[in-house]
């Protein structure tokens with residue numbers, strides 16, 4: 300690669316200052332590198348709820364990144380506006396000879412990056428794009444006939460076969476920190492020199508407040524989720540102590556059996572290579588199972604790239620026209636955690652109260668919406684996309700289509716979770732249920748999974764009147780199950 304005098308590294312879903320592929324290449328091949336982050340109004344304006352934990356999560360991560368760059372004598376330029384306008388404008392203003400980014404896989408992001416690349420090309424500024432978010436890019440793990448896989452297990456086997464130690468090496472950015480734009484040189488730009496609208500570079504070095512971004516503070520800092528790249532590291536260190544038990548604990552929501560790193564993986568405050576490397580080199584069933592879950596992430600990203608229609612449509616076209624009943628009242632009960640099925644309600648309230656939901660409960664609540672309430676999986680997918688801090692288009696869509704049996708390697712349509720037996724299995728003593736449903740605190744273990752079975756006397760003695768303190772079940776699971784089986788059996792292909 301040629302050497303550039305000045306480059307721009309644009310941070311997006313990679314908010315960390317270590318093992319960062321684009322930054323590594325920018326620093327290695329340039330004399331000066333400017334780092335920039337854009338609070339992109341093309342994305343932010345679409346968020347209707349101005350109290351959004353994700354925006355605040357990003358805000359904290361950007362803040363930490365900015366401080367880390369400052370510690371190294373440099374700065375993060377923080378811009379607010381349309382990235383499609385600001386990135387080319389900024390590149391011209393600093394006289395960048397190249398822009399460096401890590402690849403994004405979502406359809407809107409791909410369009411945005413193509414648009415920016417075209418604008419930069421008009422000024423002969425190349426945009427260098429790197430793989431950073433995944434271990435294997437969309438076209439790196441294909442079948443023997445060069446087609447994308449549609450079944451996970453053979454994909455995973457091919458993925459593991461392809462993996463070499465060099466795929467897991469960290470990109471040591473710190474080795475080249477001397478190329479980071481120097482704080483003093485940042486103030487030397489004179490706006491009068493430019494014939495086009497310029498960005499106030501001094502102002503851009505300061506972290507912009509949430510309110511200026513048009514957002515309000517949420518409860519994010521009161522939650523148990525440590526923030527920024529330091530928070531991600533803290534979570535990972537904790538997880539290492541119990542990774543060996545992952546396969547045993549991961550389905551039990553009252554145990555801290557998972558890593559809770561999903562939001563950090565979403566925003567790149569942790570490096571996927573560091574996680575995979577640790578799991579791959581560790582021995583035991585826990586590490587192997589965790590590695591497998593991380594490979595699902597690559598799998599869903601690959602699927603979305605090859606089949607972008609899954610964003611709005613069933614992967615299996617025969618299930619495109621399922622005649623869902625889409626009862627709004629039931630949908631509202633599901634959203635508020637008031638279905639009368641305690642495990643489902645605890646999961647939904649965990650989502651509403653914390654922006655996170657345990658994986659097993661994502662499966663149970665999603666299944667309940669689609670296969671007990673006969674509500675279109677796209678409604679649930681959208682609700683999760685608004686609430687989850689870790690919302691990721693490919694994994695969320697993949698998860699919903701898996702549960703709804705419309706996805707490529709999905710749960711068979713005739714397999715329907717029973718919300719009561721699931722509850723008995725994964726939360727036997729109701730510890731998790733009681734955490735999120737305080738109204739059931741005195742409910743005896745024997746009834747915690749199906750409290751409507753309490754007699755009137757028992758209801759009185761545990762201060763839990765069904766229909767008053769907590770709803771009775773909004774549907775009868777056995778009847779709903781039969782209806783859903785018919786729905787899937789009788790569906791007509793488009």
Ligand SMILES: Cc1cc2nc3c(=O)[nH]c(=O)nc-3n(C[C@H](O)[C@H](O)[C@H](O)COP(=O)(O)OP(=O)(O)OC[C@H]3O[C@@H](n4cnc5c(N)ncnc54)[C@H](O)[C@@H]3O)c2cc1C
Pocket residue numbers: 549557558559560561562564565592593595596599656657658659661662665683687689690691692694695696697698699702
């Ligand atoms: C209906 C539904 C919706 C989902 N929506 C999302 C979403 O929007 N964003 C998201 O990151 N995950 C989603 N998942 C996958 C999974 O539930 C979360 O990744 C997991 O609960 C996050 O917790 P963790 O970080 O402790 O995971 P761990 O169990 O510690 O796993 C480690 C990492 O592996 C990845 N991973 C784990 N399971 C899956 C999976 N099934 N598919 C893809 N990647 C996986 C995640 O990046 C996760 O952080 C969804 C699953 C379902 C069933």
